[in-house]
Amino acid sequence: MTLLDLSARDREGKAATAVRPVWDSEPLRYLDEHGAPVEGGIRPTPALLDPGALLRGYRALRFARAFDTEATNLVMQGRLAVYPSCRGQEACEVAAVHALEEQDWLLPTYRDSAALVLRGIPAVDALTLLRGTWHCGYDPKQWRTMPQCTPLATQGPHAVGLGLAAKLAGDPAVALCFFGDGATSEGDFHEAANSAAVYQAPVVFLVQNNQYAISVPLHKQTHAISLADKASGYGMPGIRVDGNDLIAMNAVLAEAVQRARTGGGPTLIEAVTYRVQAHTNADDAARYRQSAEVEYWRRRDPIDRLGRYLTARGALDAAVEAEIDEECERYCEQMRAQFAEEPSYDADEMFEHVYDEMTPQLKAQREMLRAEEAAK
Template sequence: MERTDDRPDQASPPLPSLEPIRLVDQRGRRVDDPVHHSPDHAVLLRLLRGMVVGRRFDRQAGALARQGRLAVYPSSFGQEACQVGGVLAMRADDWLFPTYRDSVALVTRGVDPVGVLTLLRGDWHSGYDPNRYRCAPQCTPLATNAPHAVGLAHAARRAGSDLAALVMMGDGATSEGDAHEAYNFAAVWNAPVVFLVQNNQWAISVPVRKQSRAPTLAHKAIGYGMRGHHVDGNDAAAVYAVVSRALADARAGRGPAIVEARTYRMDPHTNSDAPQRYRDDAEVERWRARDPVDRLTALLRAEGRLDDAALAGFTQEGEELAADLRERMADEDAPDPDELFAHVLAAPTAQLTEQRAALRDEVRKEAGHG
């Protein structure tokens, strides 16, 4: 049959597997996969260290929120394999596009923990220099980081760079229009982007089964002409291996991909959420048995690559980071409300000037100065 369009002939991408790709089972035993191979022990130790330190940061950030030092904190407890495995799979010149739940990913990337939490204090839209760390500001509206990542990656490719972009998003974000636009643009223009979907089973109180009828969220890639990968999101080795391969394919011009990592949000949506209203404790306990830190620890111990001293070293590093974070957050000066208006426009509009005057007046009244 004669073609009626001008699209080049290309093979259809294979369907993602219904069973997630797994390299380490929940008991810490190796699993063979015909395509993806486990990272070497040095990488596995880096993954474990990142998860141990990242989890301690997450616990400390949650405590700061309960103390009122953060306006809000969305925990990623239980999702460390996605946060750390995805980031360590990146090259230094790649770009990360995180969401509000990806603070551990940013810390793993090397961003100052205080800078990471600046958004969640309500001080600035971003507390770190995106260009320095090659990390975009965290986005709060779902999926808005995805089109930005595609645009940057496409522009970089046109400029002759071979960098790739890693977009972190949740299962709920895949239902957004911005996600559709990003997927479609990335596929049509062959942009070097990997969309890492952390399917933690709940979009606030909405379960995945009420969001999508696709066999897996990775299957959504097929409709856009992309490759889709379905991975065990509590297996750090598998996340690292799959994301590494997907990023390498994207850099080499073999197209973007959606990687669905099946994991679980152990904590509430944020510190103001009440998850007992929409999920039961038995479900949480089933996922607790699949803990990503325990799984990789068991493997490395069984293979003689991890002893008590090494694990204690990772734990101590996490404690030092938490102590430093507590001290620096306590010493932070109160933000100047005028800073909200400092970098909005080069020349303030009449409306912006009016808003600033109204805020100044409100602050004076709160301070008891009339």
């Protein structure tokens, strides 16, 4: 069998993985809104319920929230040009990053800054785009993390390429690609999902259905009840999961990543969550949604739910909470200090990375700009 076994499907006349419609099903979950195991919910493996592992997840959620809050503050202080908050969606960010190994690739959108810092990227580098001092502030190859993608869904085909490359190279690497619900209306989403399935590329498509694309609610984005149901049209498994339930998210992602890593092809995951903040600081959410709706979702906060579960099991108490508070505060203090410094940037750099070798025309323009600056 070749690595790129495009003919296997034709011979069997069907996809290797079973596909079932999910539109009539509630999202998979483990925790109810109060943080208690829900009746008839998923049954995670013991490893996924290990208190130590879950406490690590909880710390990461708290850290993501602290980072997100601090970044929001930095906008108000004029230190960042703009910041799209992921508040309320932290379980998606944490589960995605924790599901990956070092050799795996992450493809974030502009709303996934928290995932960048969870991956280990320093905050100053992660927020370079939003600070406006460059486009991408980190080395994507070093962190196996592509630049945050702004044109919706266009990162999807890149995930297919990374996954296909890993497959052809015989590496066990997986590509995990974030989308928002709005991105599922884009052509590139469809092309990426279809191609990934045809190539059986090791890709996990994680749609954070946070109910809004700026102001447009999901029902204006799609007539379908479930985004995960789209998967059956591509011949891949589609899973609808409670995106505010870290335990369920971990379980679903572990399975999808494992399937991709072992040659089982791509998976489409719809994580049902909610964008608690406006699209960005420049948006006014009061123009298109009711505060009661926001309150409904605040009561399903991913951090509170896991916190109550861990507290009930004795894995979390006031002392640990205080310790986490202090860790987060230290990190945010460091962020404030770093962003208080005026950033430095050099006009020459604009010309340096357009081509491997600067063209004569760009050299001339660089000289023109240098002369202009010198004359000031």
